[in-house]
Amino acid sequence: MNNSIKLAILGLGTVGTGVVHLLQDNLNELKRRSGYNIVISQVGTRKHRDDIDTSIKQTDDLFSICESDDVDIVIELIGGTTVAKDVITHAITHGKHVVTANKALLAEHGNELFNLAEANKVHVTYEASVAGGIPIIKVLRESLASNKIDWLAGIINGTGNFIMTEMRDKGRSFADVLEEAQELGYAEADPTFDVEGIDAAHKLALLASIAFGMPLAFDQVYCEGITKITTQDVEYAEDLGYRIKHLGLAVRRQQPDGTDAIELRVHPTLIPEDKLLASVNGVKNAVLVNSHPLGQSLYYGAGAGAGATASAVVADVMDLIRVLNTDNNGHHVEHLSFQPELLTDYKILSPEQITSGYYLRLHTEDHPGVLADVTRILSESGINIDAILQQPAHKAGHVPVIILTQPIIAQKMNQAIAQIEKLDTVTDEVVRIRLEELDED
Numbered sequence: 001m002n003n004s005i006k007l008a009i010l011g012l013g014t015v016g017t018g019v020v021h022l023l024q025d026n027l028n029e030l031k032r033r034s035g036y037n038i039v040i041s042q043v044g045t046r047k048h049r050d051d052i053d054t055s056i057k058q059t060d061d062l063f064s065i066c067e068s069d070d071v072d073i074v075i076e077l078i079g080g081t082t083v084a085k086d087v088i089t090h091a092i093t094h095g096k097h098v099v100t101a102n103k104a105l106l107a108e109h110g111n112e113l114f115n116l117a118e119a120n121k122v123h124v125t126y127e128a129s130v131a132g133g134i135p136i137i138k139v140l141r142e143s144l145a146s147n148k149i150d151w152l153a154g155i156i157n158g159t160g161n162f163i164m165t166e167m168r169d170k171g172r173s174f175a176d177v178l179e180e181a182q183e184l185g186y187a188e189a190d191p192t193f194d195v196e197g198i199d200a201a202h203k204l205a206l207l208a209s210i211a212f213g214m215p216l217a218f219d220q221v222y223c224e225g226i227t228k229i230t231t232q233d234v235e236y237a238e239d240l241g242y243r244i245k246h247l248g249l250a251v252r253r254q255q256p257d258g259t260d261a262i263e264l265r266v267h268p269t270l271i272p273e274d275k276l277l278a279s280v281n282g283v284k285n286a287v288l289v290n291s292h293p294l295g296q297s298l299y300y301g302a303g304a305g306a307g308a309t310a311s312a313v314v315a316d317v318m319d320l321i322r323v324l325n326t327d328n329n330g331h332h333v334e335h336l337s338f339q340p341e342l343l344t345d346y347k348i349l350s351p352e353q354i355t356s357g358y359y360l361r362l363h364t365e366d367h368p369g370v371l372a373d374v375t376r377i378l379s380e381s382g383i384n385i386d387a388i389l390q391q392p393a394h395k396a397g398h399v400p401v402i403i404l405t406q407p408i409i410a411q412k413m414n415q416a417i418a419q420i421e422k423l424d425t426v427t428d429e430v431v432r433i434r435l436e437e438l439d440e441d
């Protein structure tokens with residue numbers, strides 16, 4: 001290798017432009033750390049950009065870039081799962097290492113792309129794909145490599161967290177905050193990915209695979225968005241000492257036969273207000289990891305935006321320079337953290353088999369015995385009540401009742417709610433939101 005590392009950046013949107021700026025701003029520090037001049041030799045862009053240094057070749061032929069001898073590392077920042085997949089495949093088969101921020105592509109096609117990379121003796125690095133600038137991939141693959149991970153819980157979509165925070169703190173409307181998140185470059189090209197939890201599910205699939213050592217299983221992530229959360233529920237939750245956060249959870253559950261199964265789920269969740277995760281606001285992300293023997297550790301930082309994502313992209317470049325600098329590309333961590341032939345096909349529990357606590361909101365008629373009927377159904381279903389809050393009647397004869405329960409398998413809760421909704425005295429559908437105490441076990 002000569003004393004320059006040549007990068008190609010494919011895609012000059014918010015993140016691509018952020019990477020160009022970072023490489024300019026921190027040029028000297030990057031050289032002092034890596035020992036190399038890190039230069040951009042080519043950029044792949046549909047439209048010519050006048051603000052890019054004239055020494056950098058601009059082209060819209062992404063495939064030719066991947067074949068060029070003038071490129072050591074290809075940085076894919078196009079997004080999406082079609083062209084990006086073809087381009088990364090082309091780069092891998094032409095012996096190029098790849099850096100990508102593309103969580104959707106890896107969550108859906110990572111098993112195939114990582115196998116291809118291993119066969120071609122190159123690496124696909126993806127720190128920027130989860131939680132923006134927080135080095136959570138490195139933490140799980142390297143820093144916690146000595147631990148057995150029991151569960152992790154993360155606020156892993158900045159846009160969703162920004163929306164929920166602004167709605168709660170400033171009473172702003174959902175649409176208004178979403179528009180601002182789009183202007184700030186936080187939101188996905190299709191913002192329903194943010195608010196319906198799909199983006200978080202992509203990221204959760206990646207985190208779970210490297211935490212537990214299992215193939216990517218995005219299609220088995222249970223996913224609920226934030227669009228149905230009301231300010232009323234936010235307020236009741238706060239009255240009871242909880243905050244509602246949109247969490248991604250990956251949980252190892254021991255089964256009666258002694259084997260482990262995995263819960264993969266993204267949904268709004270009540271968490272105790274005194275947990276640090278409850279104070280993660282705005283576009284910030286955080287991931288709480290419960291592992292043995294460390295116990296709980298929490299990772300916090302900017303989860304979206306040009307600078308945060310560029311920070312992770314260039315950190316991957318620095319790792320790949322070490323790989324390029326060793327014989328036979330030897331110095332590397334396995335793509336999914338564990339030896340590929342030792343990945344375990346854990347059973348992923350179905351939505352009905354997921355265990356969690358619950359917040360229930362019911363509207364009932366206001367006369368004797370109504371609450372007794374509800375609590376009898378819960379008790380007969382083996383559901384333990386933690387707290388009950390009955391508000392004064394807000395319209396003639398109807399009272400909102402809030403119930404918090406201890407953890408129970410979803411199947412039992414679904415059956416109990418179906419029975420409660422059949423009571424003549426319960427006037428509306430029961431609102432349910434999951435609840436997690438996030439205690440160290």
Ligand code: HSE
Pocket residue numbers: 129131132156157158159160186187188194199303304305
């Ligand atoms: N749309 C994503 C978010 C961008 O809001 O978190 C970072 O992956």
